[in-house]
Amino acid sequence: MAARFKDLALDAVDHQSLADWWCTALGYTRRLPHPGQEPSPPEWPVAIHDPHDRGPLIWLNPVAEPKTVKNRMHLDVWGEPEELLALGATLVRRREGQRDWDVLADPEGNEFCVFTPDPHAAPSVPLTRR
Known part of the structure; x- marks a missing residue:
């Protein structure tokens, strides 16, 4: 390794x-x-x-x-896009077609993908809510 x-x-x-x-x-x-x-x-x-x-x-x-170009690496998170937008994230691209995630950016423009948790599936890592 x-x-x-x-x-x-x-x-x-x-x-x-x-x-x-x-x-x-x-x-x-x-x-x-x-x-x-x-x-x-x-x-x-x-x-x-x-x-x-x-x-x-x-x-x-x-x-x-400041950030000027697309991230070469990014975070994927479980969450509710609308809640993150309300916190100050910006929408880069909505989910559509075969893509089941939204692309958002944090307040400094770092892109991250948001996957909405399936309420009927048990996640492999427990989710916490505030």
Whole structure:
């Protein structure tokens, strides 16, 4: 094995605000410093995590430049597109035909796909609602 999965990372001009947005959208929280460790300066990357340990750790990294082209990698999430739009996401493309997901973008333009959970199917990873 040459590598194994560790974390996800998203670049953001306002990484603090985008960390808060993703925390609200996913039910995540900011990762706290270990006991005895000082909090990181606000200009450093922000780590957010699933408090139930069902999802990956996500780092929000500060960058100077805004997003200008399509993501080469993106997140797929279970959720309700209208709820995410109400939180500040923007619609990129509605589901249609054979495509059973909507494409949205977070407040900084990072695209992600939203799959609506089937209410009759038991998901392999339990979903949480706020």
